[in-house]
Amino acid sequence: VDWIRPFSKSGQDLTGLRGRLIQVSQEELQKLHTRPSSFVMLSGLVYNVTPYMDYHPGGEDELMKAAGMDGTELFDQVHRWVNYESMLKECLVGKMAPSTKGSHLLRTRAVIPPPSTRALAPPASAAPPADRDRDGRPRYDWFQTDVSVHLVVYAKRKVTCLSSSCTSVDLQAGVLREALLGKMSYMVHLRLAGEVEESVAVQTAFSVGKIQVSLRKKGRTKWTDLGQALDFHNTFVLKKERAPHYCDGVLVSKTEVNHNTLIFRVKLPPGTIRHVPVGRHVYLKALVEDAELVRPYTPVDQSLTASPQETDLFLMVKVYPDGVFSSYLSALHIVENPGDRVLVSGPEGAFSLRPLRDVTHLYLLAAGTGLTPMTRLISLATQEMENISRKTTLLFFNRGEEDILWRGELDQLAADNPRFQVEYILSEPSDGWRGRRGRVDGALLQDVLLRPDGSRCFVCVCGPTAFTELTLRLAKQHGFRPEELHAFQG
Numbered sequence: 255v256d257w258i259r260p261f262s263k264s265g266q267d268l269t270g271l272r273g274r275l276i277q278v279s280q281e282e283l284q285k286l287h288t289r290p291s292s293f294v295m296l297s298g299l300v301y302n303v304t305p306y307m308d309y310h311p312g313g314e315d316e317l318m319k320a321a322g323m324d325g326t327e328l329f330d331q332v333h334r335w336v337n338y339e340s341m342l343k344e345c346l347v348g349k350m351a352p353s354t355k356g357s358h359l360l361r362t363r364a365v366i367p368p369p370s371t372r373a374l375a376p377p378a379s380a381a382p383p384a385d386r387d388r389d390g391r392p393r394y395d396w397f398q399t400d401v402s403v404h405l406v407v408y409a410k411r412k413v414t415c416l417s418s419s420c421t422s423v424d425l426q427a428g429v430l431r432e433a434l435l436g437k438m439s440y441m442v443h444l445r446l447a448g449e450v451e452e453s454v455a456v457q458t459a460f461s462v463g464k465i466q467v468s469l470r471k472k473g474r475t476k477w478t479d480l481g482q483a484l485d486f487h488n489t490f491v492l493k494k495e496r497a498p499h500y501c502d503g504v505l506v507s508k509t510e511v512n513h514n515t516l517i518f519r520v521k522l523p524p525g526t527i528r529h530v531p532v533g534r535h536v537y538l539k540a541l542v543e544d545a546e547l548v549r550p551y552t553p554v555d556q557s558l559t560a561s562p563q564e565t566d567l568f569l570m571v572k573v574y575p576d577g578v579f580s581s582y583l584s585a586l587h588i589v590e591n592p593g594d595r596v597l598v599s600g601p602e603g604a605f606s607l608r609p610l611r612d613v614t615h616l617y618l619l620a621a622g623t624g625l626t627p628m629t630r631l632i633s634l635a636t637q638e639m640e641n642i643s644r645k646t647t648l649l650f651f652n653r654g655e656e657d658i659l660w661r662g663e664l665d666q667l668a669a670d671n672p673r674f675q676v677e678y679i680l681s682e683p684s685d686g687w688r689g690r691r692g693r694v695d696g697a698l699l700q701d702v703l704l705r706p707d708g709s710r711c712f713v714c715v716c717g718p719t720a721f722t723e724l725t726l727r728l729a730k731q732h733g734f735r736p737e738e739l740h741a742f743q744g
Contacts, residue, residue, distance in 0.1 A: 277351035287322025293347060294325045297497050300347045326494055391490050392440040400474045403450065405442065409434055409463035420534070421465055422600040424501055425454050425525030429484065431499065432467060435601060439493040444481035449473070452524040498537055500597035501526045503567070505586045511570060511659055515623065517554070518583060520567045520598060528567065528598070532630045533605030533742065536567065539597040542582045549579045550602070552626040552742070558633055558663045567598065570659070572623045605740060610635070613712045614644055617703055619694070619725050621651040621717025625659050627742040628716065636667070636674045648676045649702060651694060651717065654683060677702070694721060699728050716742035 278293065278300045286293040292304045294317075303321070307314045320328050394407045424431040428449065434440040449472040457466045503520040510516055522528060530536060535552040551569045555561070573580045586594045605627070610616065616635050618628045628648060635646045652658050664676045679690040679698070692698070705711055713734055715725045722741050729739055 271347060274348075275346070276348040278348060279351045283350070284322050287318070292318065292321040294320045295323070295350050296326050296329055296342075297495050298350050300350055301342045301345045302347050303342070303345060305345060306342065392434060394442055394488070396480045398471075398477055400476075401471055403446075403448075403469050403471060403477060403480070405430070405432070405467040405469075405480070407432070407434060407440070407442065407465045407467075409440070409465065420529035420531045420601055421456060421458065421527070422499070422529065423454050423456060423467055423525075423527040424499070424523075425450070425452065425469070426501070426523065430467075430469075430481070431484075433496070433499070433600065434465065435493055437493055438490060439496045440490045441486050441488070441496070443484040443487040445484055446481040447477045447479050448475055454525050454527055456527055456529075498599040498602060500537075500539055500599050502595050503538075503598040504595050505583075505588055506566070507588055508584075513656055514574075515570060515572045515659055516584065517556075518569045518571055520569060520596065522565065522567070522598065527565075528600060530567070530601040531605075532607060532634055533627050534601040534603040535627070535742075536601060537599035538569075538579070538583075539599070540579070540582060542578055547579050547582075550743075554626055554629045555633065558629060558660065558667055570623060570626050570629075603742075605742065607634075609737065609740075610712055612710050614709045615704070615706070615711045616644060616646045617711065617713045618646065618648045619651070619713065619715045619717075620648065621694075621721045622657065623659070624715075624717035624721070624742070625650065626716070628714065629660070631714065632667070632674065636671050644673060646674050647702065648674075649679060650676060651679045651681070651721070653681050655680065655687065694725050694728065696728050696731065699725075699732050703729065703732055703734070705733070712738050712740070714740050714742065 278295075283293055283295060283300065289307070290304055291302065292307070294301050294303050303317060307317055319325075390410055392407055392409045394405060396403065396405050398404065420435050422433050422435060428446050430442065430444050430446055432442045446469075451470040451472060453470065455468040457468070458464070459466075501523055503522055505518055506521045507519040508516050509519070528536070530553050533552075535550045537548050537550055539546065539548045541547075551571060553567045554570050556568055571580055571583060573584045575581070583596070586596070616631075618631065620628050632646060632648065635644060648664065650658065650664070658678055661678075668674050668676050677690060679692060679694075680687055681691070681693050683689070683691055690698070703711075703713065711734070713729050715722050715729075717725075722743075726739055726741055730736070
């Protein structure tokens with residue numbers, strides 16, 4: 255982000271709008287795709303990226319691929335973890351306008367309209383219109399007792415944290431923010447009408463898609479309404495269009511896994527609940543050496559056999575000697591010190607368990623800390639299934655024996671569960687190593703990625719970028735179709 259500092263200090267206008275924030279129509283955005291005015295839309299916000307062209311690591315040509323259009327998906331494919339809101343804040347032009355005719359580029363309007371002055375009234379007792387229940391859009395309702403208030407979201411689809419759906423709740427300073435996340439994101443964002451305790455309880459009726467958030471009032475009062483609508487309240491958009499939302503996390507423990515890897519236990523605020531589905535990750539954000547850094551990490555359970563922990567996050571992190579962010583985490587003190595906090599996002603990622611429902615052979619190929627998204631997937635895949643007998647095989651690539659993470663637990667699970675098999679492949683083993691040696695190659699995959707007659711197979715891959723790209727290419731050469739493959743990124 256150093257490139258922006260000279261411009262910021264000089265007072266130079268990087269947007270060409272003299273500090274105004276505007277709305278940009280689709281037609282106008284499409285016209286602004288060349289120098290000297292190249293605009294890009296990211297998650298609903300429009301930026302003038304012309305000043306950034308000379309500083310873009312991929313060069314001007316790469317940046318111009320998104321000029322004059324919605325660049326969110328392209329951006330996410332390349333570097334979803336980059337904090338562009340901070341990097342491009344001086345280039346913010348405004349917000350994407352609704353698709354209406356007659357919009358003008360220089361019509362000034364706030365990026366986010368101020369909250370409505372009308373409070374949210376209690377729901378009417380009459381039945382809702384039939385079409386509102388048929389359109390598939392979630393809706394919410396609420397009710398209260400003398401001591402509690404309850405928000406109920408009707409998702410109109412089955413909801414389970416073991417699938418792509420999950421619930422995130424943040425209650426801070428009287429503001430309730432709840433987002434139901436899957437491919438789509440439904441948000442409730444309110445300044446509550448009365449004071450409540452910090453604790454939050456969430457109950458989910460999985461089969462009918464009903465989520466209830468329960469809050470305890472501070473006094474025996476009767477609310478006349480639920481609260482005041484805030485930004486993006488009652489909106490239903492694609493998840494990728496919703497910017498990550500962060501809350502404060504405090505490091506409460508560090509557990510050594512091996513010589514260079516730790517499990518960090520991060521406690522979230524009392525009013526925060528993060529349901530992170532299997533295969534999804536969170537972003538950690540911190541100010542390190544005057545630079546705001548963001549990194550993705552996939553939560554694990556405390557162990558392969560532990561039950562999921564809903565209040566705290568467990569993050570398995572390899573600490574690199576020259577790794578700025580991992581070294582920062584490792585140096586944090588295990589005390590409730592405001593200086594030792596890290597910002598934690600809600601769940602991110604595109605992995606879904608849906609393709610695995612009928613899979614008979616699940617192959618997991620991991621290198622190093624690429625094991626992290628596999629751990630909860632292993633726990634789930636090895637559970638007893640009523641209608642299917644699934645075999646799960648983990649191929650775990652490392653440099654030496656001392657680098658193998660959770661080896662004892664993996665070996666024990668393989669010994670206890672005949673449907674799970676683990677094989678270790680080492681590139682620099684000791685002389686006494688009796689297992690496989692080498693790196694991922696076509697001969698190895700041909701030997702282990704078996705496809706018995708009548709089987710339904712799926713392959714998951716995670717590790718350094720070079721490992722992931724090579725493994726996917728070899729798997730495709732071995733006959734696996736794109737819909738039978740998933741690569742965990744980050």
